[in-house]
Amino acid sequence: MTEAYCDFNALNFEQVDYAPKEGRIVIFPSKQPHDVTTNQCDDPRVSISYDLVITAKKQTDGGTPEFLMPSPDRWVKL
Incomplete structure (x- = not known):
């Protein structure tokens, strides 16, 4: 958040709470500050973390748009 935002709306909340719901998946960038409450039931809670990299498709002409990460x-x- 910056001081440029003066009216809060659904797109610029400082925080949001999601109540537990079976089958729910919440996806967000790993650098996003976050935390979870203690699991207060006997059922296990599963958390999965991973990195996702979106790249350009393989180019046969050797060119890749400069705003996309090159194809693997x-x-x-290195």
Whole structure:
């Protein structure tokens, strides 16, 4: 949030609470500050974390739009 936002709406909340619901999936960027409440039932709670990278499709002409990450076939191992 910045001071440029002066009217709160559904797109610029500082925080949001999601009540537990069976089968619900909440997806958000890993750098997003977050926390969860303690699981207060005997059933296990499953959390899955992963990284997702969206890349350009493989190009046969050698070009990739500059705003997209290159296709993995063009990556160089460091």
